[in-house]
Amino acid sequence: MNASPVHTSAAPFQARDEQILWRTTAFSCRTLTPCAVPTGPALLVLGGGLQTRHSWARLEQRLAPHHPVLIPELPPARPRGAPHLDWNDLTDAAVRTLDQLGVAQTAVLGVSSGYPVAYRLAQRHPGRTSHLMLFGASPKPGPRLTALIQEGLHHLHRTDPAAQARTHQAERLVALLTNPAAAAHDLLMRAAAKVLLQHLLAAPHDPLKAYIRDRGALLLQQPLPYGGISGVPALVGVGAYDTTTTVADNRAVAATIRGATFAVFDNCDHLLHMERDADFATLITRFLRSDPTALRGCTTEVLP
Protein backbone atom coordinates (compact mmCIF):
# COMPACT_ATOMS: atom_id res chain seq x y z
CA MET A 1 0.00 0.00 0.00
CA ASN A 2 3.03 2.22 -0.17
CA ALA A 3 5.75 2.73 -2.72
CA SER A 4 9.22 1.50 -1.88
CA PRO A 5 11.34 3.95 0.05
CA VAL A 6 13.98 6.06 -1.61
CA HIS A 7 17.45 4.56 -1.74
CA THR A 8 20.31 6.92 -2.40
CA SER A 9 23.94 6.87 -1.39
CA ALA A 10 23.03 9.42 1.30
CA ALA A 11 20.20 7.31 2.72
CA PRO A 12 20.20 7.52 6.52
CA PHE A 13 19.57 3.78 6.87
CA GLN A 14 20.27 0.57 5.05
CA ALA A 15 17.56 -1.93 4.16
CA ARG A 16 17.71 -5.59 3.34
CA ASP A 17 15.59 -8.70 3.50
CA GLU A 18 16.38 -11.61 5.79
CA GLN A 19 14.87 -15.05 5.47
CA ILE A 20 13.60 -16.21 8.85
CA LEU A 21 13.65 -19.98 9.22
CA TRP A 22 10.72 -21.10 11.32
CA ARG A 23 9.59 -24.67 11.86
CA THR A 24 9.40 -26.24 8.40
CA THR A 25 8.97 -22.99 6.51
CA ALA A 26 10.58 -19.59 6.02
CA PHE A 27 9.32 -16.03 5.75
CA SER A 28 10.87 -12.70 4.89
CA CYS A 29 11.74 -9.94 7.30
CA ARG A 30 12.66 -6.45 6.11
CA THR A 31 15.44 -5.11 8.33
CA LEU A 32 16.44 -1.45 8.47
CA THR A 33 19.67 -0.38 10.09
CA PRO A 34 20.42 3.27 10.89
CA CYS A 35 23.70 4.53 9.45
CA ALA A 36 24.24 6.60 12.60
CA VAL A 37 24.26 5.29 16.15
CA PRO A 38 20.64 4.45 17.06
CA THR A 39 19.01 6.85 19.49
CA GLY A 40 16.28 4.49 20.60
CA PRO A 41 15.30 0.85 20.89
CA ALA A 42 14.81 -1.53 18.00
CA LEU A 43 11.26 -1.55 16.67
CA LEU A 44 9.41 -4.69 15.62
CA VAL A 45 6.52 -3.82 13.30
CA LEU A 46 3.66 -6.33 13.11
CA GLY A 47 1.24 -5.21 10.43
CA GLY A 48 -2.32 -6.26 9.80
CA GLY A 49 -4.02 -8.45 7.25
CA LEU A 50 -3.12 -7.75 3.62
CA GLN A 51 -0.11 -5.67 4.64
CA THR A 52 3.39 -6.69 3.61
CA ARG A 53 6.88 -5.84 4.77
CA HIS A 54 6.83 -3.06 2.16
CA SER A 55 3.72 -1.37 3.54
CA TRP A 56 5.52 0.96 5.90
CA ALA A 57 7.63 3.18 3.62
CA ARG A 58 6.66 6.46 5.22
CA LEU A 59 7.14 5.15 8.76
CA GLU A 60 10.52 3.81 7.69
CA GLN A 61 11.61 7.22 6.45
CA ARG A 62 10.76 8.80 9.79
CA LEU A 63 11.92 6.13 12.25
CA ALA A 64 14.62 4.03 10.60
CA PRO A 65 17.28 6.79 10.73
CA HIS A 66 17.04 6.53 14.53
CA HIS A 67 15.91 2.97 15.33
CA PRO A 68 16.73 -0.45 13.93
CA VAL A 69 13.43 -1.58 12.43
CA LEU A 70 12.29 -5.15 11.79
CA ILE A 71 9.23 -5.82 9.64
CA PRO A 72 8.54 -9.54 9.38
CA GLU A 73 6.00 -10.80 6.92
CA LEU A 74 4.56 -13.46 9.15
CA PRO A 75 3.06 -16.52 7.42
CA PRO A 76 -0.65 -16.53 6.58
CA ALA A 77 -2.81 -18.22 9.18
CA ARG A 78 -4.47 -20.48 6.62
CA PRO A 79 -1.77 -21.40 4.10
CA ARG A 80 -2.80 -23.55 1.17
CA GLY A 81 -1.91 -27.19 1.76
CA ALA A 82 -0.39 -26.66 5.19
CA PRO A 83 -1.69 -26.77 8.77
CA HIS A 84 -3.61 -23.76 10.03
CA LEU A 85 -1.80 -21.44 12.40
CA ASP A 86 -3.22 -19.70 15.46
CA TRP A 87 -2.21 -16.58 17.35
CA ASN A 88 0.26 -18.55 19.46
CA ASP A 89 1.97 -19.86 16.33
CA LEU A 90 2.29 -16.38 14.87
CA THR A 91 3.64 -15.10 18.19
CA ASP A 92 6.19 -17.90 18.12
CA ALA A 93 7.15 -16.84 14.59
CA ALA A 94 7.62 -13.25 15.78
CA VAL A 95 9.84 -14.42 18.65
CA ARG A 96 11.80 -16.56 16.21
CA THR A 97 12.42 -13.39 14.17
CA LEU A 98 14.00 -11.73 17.19
CA ASP A 99 16.04 -14.82 18.04
CA GLN A 100 17.43 -15.31 14.56
CA LEU A 101 18.31 -11.63 14.17
CA GLY A 102 19.90 -11.51 17.63
CA VAL A 103 17.56 -8.90 19.07
CA ALA A 104 17.39 -9.28 22.84
CA GLN A 105 14.82 -6.55 23.46
CA THR A 106 12.64 -4.43 21.22
CA ALA A 107 9.74 -2.04 21.10
CA VAL A 108 6.76 -3.75 19.49
CA LEU A 109 4.25 -2.05 17.22
CA GLY A 110 1.10 -4.04 16.41
CA VAL A 111 -1.38 -2.58 13.96
CA SER A 112 -4.88 -3.93 13.30
CA SER A 113 -4.70 -7.73 13.12
CA GLY A 114 -1.02 -7.49 13.98
CA TYR A 115 -2.09 -6.43 17.47
CA PRO A 116 -2.97 -9.90 18.85
CA VAL A 117 0.56 -11.06 18.06
CA ALA A 118 2.14 -7.97 19.56
CA TYR A 119 -0.01 -8.28 22.67
CA ARG A 120 0.91 -11.93 23.23
CA LEU A 121 4.57 -11.20 22.66
CA ALA A 122 4.54 -8.51 25.35
CA GLN A 123 2.43 -10.62 27.68
CA ARG A 124 4.65 -13.69 27.47
CA HIS A 125 8.00 -12.03 26.98
CA PRO A 126 7.85 -8.78 28.97
CA GLY A 127 11.61 -8.81 29.41
CA ARG A 128 12.08 -8.66 25.67
CA THR A 129 9.49 -5.93 25.14
CA SER A 130 10.73 -2.44 25.98
CA HIS A 131 7.49 -0.79 24.79
CA LEU A 132 4.18 -2.03 23.41
CA MET A 133 2.23 0.08 20.92
CA LEU A 134 -1.10 -1.05 19.51
CA PHE A 135 -3.24 0.72 16.92
CA GLY A 136 -6.65 -0.45 15.72
CA ALA A 137 -7.18 -3.11 18.39
CA SER A 138 -10.43 -4.72 19.44
CA PRO A 139 -11.27 -7.51 21.91
CA LYS A 140 -13.25 -9.15 19.11
CA PRO A 141 -14.31 -8.22 15.57
CA GLY A 142 -17.47 -6.18 15.23
CA PRO A 143 -20.68 -7.64 13.79
CA ARG A 144 -20.12 -6.46 10.20
CA LEU A 145 -16.55 -7.76 10.06
CA THR A 146 -17.60 -11.02 11.71
CA ALA A 147 -20.31 -11.52 9.09
CA LEU A 148 -17.88 -10.83 6.25
CA ILE A 149 -15.29 -13.22 7.68
CA GLN A 150 -17.90 -15.95 8.05
CA GLU A 151 -19.03 -15.39 4.49
CA GLY A 152 -15.42 -15.54 3.32
CA LEU A 153 -14.85 -18.78 5.21
CA HIS A 154 -17.90 -20.25 3.51
CA HIS A 155 -16.50 -19.39 0.08
CA LEU A 156 -12.87 -20.18 0.82
CA HIS A 157 -12.66 -23.36 -1.21
CA ARG A 158 -14.74 -22.21 -4.14
CA THR A 159 -13.21 -21.13 -7.43
CA ASP A 160 -12.11 -17.50 -7.50
CA PRO A 161 -14.91 -15.26 -8.73
CA ALA A 162 -14.83 -13.37 -12.01
CA ALA A 163 -13.11 -10.00 -12.20
CA GLN A 164 -16.31 -8.03 -11.65
CA ALA A 165 -17.14 -10.01 -8.52
CA ARG A 166 -13.57 -9.59 -7.24
CA THR A 167 -13.92 -5.85 -7.66
CA HIS A 168 -17.13 -5.99 -5.68
CA GLN A 169 -15.42 -7.98 -2.92
CA ALA A 170 -12.57 -5.47 -2.81
CA GLU A 171 -15.00 -2.58 -2.55
CA ARG A 172 -16.85 -4.31 0.30
CA LEU A 173 -13.61 -4.87 2.18
CA VAL A 174 -12.56 -1.26 1.75
CA ALA A 175 -15.97 -0.01 2.84
CA LEU A 176 -15.70 -2.15 5.94
CA LEU A 177 -12.11 -1.24 6.83
CA THR A 178 -12.67 2.47 6.30
CA ASN A 179 -15.37 5.00 7.15
CA PRO A 180 -16.90 6.19 3.86
CA ALA A 181 -19.27 8.63 5.55
CA ALA A 182 -16.47 10.44 7.38
CA ALA A 183 -14.15 10.15 4.39
CA ALA A 184 -16.60 12.07 2.26
CA HIS A 185 -15.44 15.18 4.09
CA ASP A 186 -11.73 14.36 4.39
CA LEU A 187 -9.27 14.19 1.51
CA LEU A 188 -6.72 11.95 3.25
CA MET A 189 -9.31 9.41 4.37
CA ARG A 190 -10.66 9.24 0.82
CA ALA A 191 -7.15 8.90 -0.56
CA ALA A 192 -6.24 6.11 1.86
CA ALA A 193 -9.38 4.21 0.93
CA LYS A 194 -8.55 4.65 -2.74
CA VAL A 195 -5.01 3.37 -2.23
CA LEU A 196 -6.30 0.35 -0.33
CA LEU A 197 -8.78 -0.42 -3.11
CA GLN A 198 -6.07 -0.13 -5.77
CA HIS A 199 -3.86 -2.42 -3.69
CA LEU A 200 -6.60 -5.04 -3.46
CA LEU A 201 -7.49 -4.81 -7.14
CA ALA A 202 -3.85 -5.18 -8.18
CA ALA A 203 -3.49 -8.46 -6.31
CA PRO A 204 -3.91 -11.63 -8.36
CA HIS A 205 -6.28 -13.31 -5.92
CA ASP A 206 -9.80 -12.80 -4.63
CA PRO A 207 -9.23 -10.08 -2.00
CA LEU A 208 -11.72 -11.50 0.48
CA LYS A 209 -10.16 -14.95 0.32
CA ALA A 210 -6.70 -13.42 0.69
CA TYR A 211 -7.87 -11.50 3.75
CA ILE A 212 -9.43 -14.62 5.28
CA ARG A 213 -6.34 -16.75 4.62
CA ASP A 214 -3.98 -14.12 5.95
CA ARG A 215 -5.51 -13.09 9.28
CA GLY A 216 -9.25 -12.66 8.86
CA ALA A 217 -10.22 -16.15 9.97
CA LEU A 218 -8.08 -15.84 13.09
CA LEU A 219 -9.95 -12.76 14.24
CA LEU A 220 -12.82 -15.05 15.23
CA GLN A 221 -10.48 -16.85 17.64
CA GLN A 222 -10.03 -14.65 20.69
CA PRO A 223 -7.68 -11.95 19.46
CA LEU A 224 -7.37 -10.55 22.98
CA PRO A 225 -5.97 -13.19 25.34
CA TYR A 226 -6.87 -13.43 29.00
CA GLY A 227 -4.56 -12.21 31.69
CA GLY A 228 -3.75 -8.66 30.75
CA ILE A 229 -0.31 -7.09 30.78
CA SER A 230 1.62 -5.27 33.45
CA GLY A 231 5.16 -3.99 33.65
CA VAL A 232 5.43 -3.01 29.97
CA PRO A 233 5.04 0.65 28.95
CA ALA A 234 2.13 0.62 26.53
CA LEU A 235 0.36 2.93 24.11
CA VAL A 236 -2.96 2.13 22.45
CA GLY A 237 -4.16 4.42 19.66
CA VAL A 238 -7.21 4.69 17.43
CA GLY A 239 -8.72 6.99 14.83
CA ALA A 240 -11.78 8.86 16.06
CA TYR A 241 -13.73 7.70 12.98
CA ASP A 242 -12.57 4.09 13.10
CA THR A 243 -15.62 1.89 12.62
CA THR A 244 -13.62 -1.36 12.24
CA THR A 245 -12.17 -1.15 15.72
CA THR A 246 -14.00 1.63 17.50
CA VAL A 247 -12.70 4.00 20.14
CA ALA A 248 -14.55 1.91 22.72
CA ASP A 249 -12.98 -1.29 21.39
CA ASN A 250 -9.48 0.15 21.61
CA ARG A 251 -10.15 1.57 25.04
CA ALA A 252 -11.26 -1.88 26.17
CA VAL A 253 -7.96 -3.36 25.00
CA ALA A 254 -6.00 -0.54 26.62
CA ALA A 255 -7.83 -1.15 29.89
CA THR A 256 -6.28 -4.61 30.11
CA ILE A 257 -2.77 -3.13 30.16
CA ARG A 258 -1.76 -1.56 33.46
CA GLY A 259 -0.98 2.14 33.07
CA ALA A 260 -1.47 2.21 29.31
CA THR A 261 -1.57 5.51 27.48
CA PHE A 262 -4.67 5.77 25.33
CA ALA A 263 -4.64 8.07 22.30
CA VAL A 264 -7.42 9.12 19.95
CA PHE A 265 -6.52 10.77 16.64
CA ASP A 266 -8.93 13.26 15.11
CA ASN A 267 -9.92 13.04 11.46
CA CYS A 268 -8.95 9.48 10.68
CA ASP A 269 -10.34 5.96 10.66
CA HIS A 270 -8.79 2.49 10.74
CA LEU A 271 -6.12 3.55 8.23
CA LEU A 272 -4.75 6.26 10.52
CA HIS A 273 -1.15 5.20 9.82
CA MET A 274 -1.73 6.23 6.21
CA GLU A 275 -4.02 9.19 6.78
CA ARG A 276 -1.89 10.87 9.45
CA ASP A 277 1.43 9.17 8.86
CA ALA A 278 3.55 12.01 10.19
CA ASP A 279 1.54 12.29 13.40
CA PHE A 280 1.51 8.51 13.73
CA ALA A 281 5.32 8.46 13.58
CA THR A 282 5.61 11.45 15.89
CA LEU A 283 3.41 9.87 18.56
CA ILE A 284 5.47 6.67 18.41
CA THR A 285 8.72 8.61 18.64
CA ARG A 286 7.53 10.67 21.59
CA PHE A 287 6.27 7.58 23.37
CA LEU A 288 9.59 5.80 22.90
CA ARG A 289 11.40 8.87 24.26
CA SER A 290 8.95 9.35 27.14
CA ASP A 291 8.30 12.81 25.71
CA PRO A 292 4.95 14.06 27.08
CA THR A 293 4.60 16.87 24.52
CA ALA A 294 1.00 16.97 23.30
CA LEU A 295 0.29 16.22 19.66
CA ARG A 296 -2.14 18.52 17.88
CA GLY A 297 -5.28 16.70 16.84
CA CYS A 298 -4.69 13.85 19.23
CA THR A 299 -6.03 13.46 22.74
CA THR A 300 -4.22 11.21 25.18
CA GLU A 301 -4.94 9.93 28.66
CA VAL A 302 -3.23 7.49 30.97
CA LEU A 303 -5.48 4.67 32.14
CA PRO A 304 -5.22 3.10 35.62
Add this chain to the structure above:
Amino acid sequence: MNDDVLATVIDILTTKAGLPPGPVTPTATLQEAGVDSMAAAVLAMILEDDHHLVITETALTAQSTVADLAAFIETQLATRA
Protein backbone atom coordinates in the same frame (compact mmCIF):
# COMPACT_ATOMS: atom_id res chain seq x y z
CA MET B 1 6.66 25.35 -18.31
CA ASN B 2 4.34 27.42 -16.15
CA ASP B 3 6.00 27.99 -12.78
CA ASP B 4 2.58 28.30 -11.17
CA VAL B 5 1.74 24.71 -12.05
CA LEU B 6 5.07 23.51 -10.69
CA ALA B 7 4.54 25.48 -7.48
CA THR B 8 1.04 24.10 -7.16
CA VAL B 9 2.21 20.52 -7.62
CA ILE B 10 4.96 20.94 -5.03
CA ASP B 11 2.50 22.58 -2.66
CA ILE B 12 0.02 19.73 -3.02
CA LEU B 13 2.68 17.08 -2.49
CA THR B 14 4.12 18.74 0.60
CA THR B 15 1.14 20.32 2.31
CA LYS B 16 -1.71 18.03 1.29
CA ALA B 17 -0.07 14.69 0.61
CA GLY B 18 2.23 14.89 3.59
CA LEU B 19 5.60 14.48 1.91
CA PRO B 20 8.55 16.02 3.75
CA PRO B 21 9.31 19.18 1.75
CA GLY B 22 13.10 18.87 1.54
CA PRO B 23 13.36 16.26 -1.20
CA VAL B 24 10.45 17.62 -3.26
CA THR B 25 12.43 19.74 -5.73
CA PRO B 26 11.83 20.26 -9.46
CA THR B 27 14.77 18.09 -10.46
CA ALA B 28 14.09 15.26 -8.00
CA THR B 29 12.81 12.04 -9.46
CA LEU B 30 9.43 11.03 -8.10
CA GLN B 31 11.15 8.29 -6.15
CA GLU B 32 13.64 10.74 -4.65
CA ALA B 33 10.79 13.08 -3.79
CA GLY B 34 9.06 10.23 -1.97
CA VAL B 35 6.00 10.20 -4.21
CA ASP B 36 4.20 7.02 -3.22
CA SER B 37 0.75 5.66 -3.90
CA MET B 38 -0.81 7.84 -1.20
CA ALA B 39 0.76 11.01 -2.58
CA ALA B 40 -0.31 10.11 -6.10
CA ALA B 41 -3.86 9.47 -4.94
CA VAL B 42 -4.03 12.81 -3.14
CA LEU B 43 -2.69 14.64 -6.18
CA ALA B 44 -5.13 12.89 -8.52
CA MET B 45 -8.07 13.66 -6.27
CA ILE B 46 -7.19 17.34 -5.94
CA LEU B 47 -6.73 17.65 -9.68
CA GLU B 48 -10.17 16.15 -10.15
CA ASP B 49 -11.90 18.08 -7.36
CA ASP B 50 -10.34 21.49 -7.91
CA HIS B 51 -9.44 21.46 -11.59
CA HIS B 52 -11.93 18.96 -13.02
CA LEU B 53 -8.99 17.07 -14.51
CA VAL B 54 -9.11 13.28 -14.39
CA ILE B 55 -5.67 11.65 -14.56
CA THR B 56 -4.92 8.19 -13.25
CA GLU B 57 -2.29 7.64 -10.60
CA THR B 58 -0.51 5.36 -13.04
CA ALA B 59 -0.15 8.20 -15.52
CA LEU B 60 1.02 10.59 -12.83
CA THR B 61 3.67 8.27 -11.43
CA ALA B 62 4.94 7.37 -14.91
CA GLN B 63 6.61 10.78 -15.06
CA SER B 64 10.29 11.01 -14.28
CA THR B 65 10.84 14.13 -12.18
CA VAL B 66 8.68 16.55 -10.23
CA ALA B 67 9.15 19.10 -13.02
CA ASP B 68 8.12 16.49 -15.60
CA LEU B 69 5.06 15.74 -13.52
CA ALA B 70 4.10 19.42 -13.46
CA ALA B 71 4.69 19.73 -17.21
CA PHE B 72 2.52 16.69 -17.84
CA ILE B 73 -0.30 18.13 -15.75
CA GLU B 74 0.06 21.47 -17.51
CA THR B 75 -0.28 19.74 -20.87
CA GLN B 76 -3.36 17.90 -19.70
CA LEU B 77 -4.88 21.14 -18.44
CA ALA B 78 -4.19 22.81 -21.78
CA THR B 79 -5.64 19.87 -23.71
CA ARG B 80 -8.76 19.96 -21.61
CA ALA B 81 -9.16 23.69 -22.21
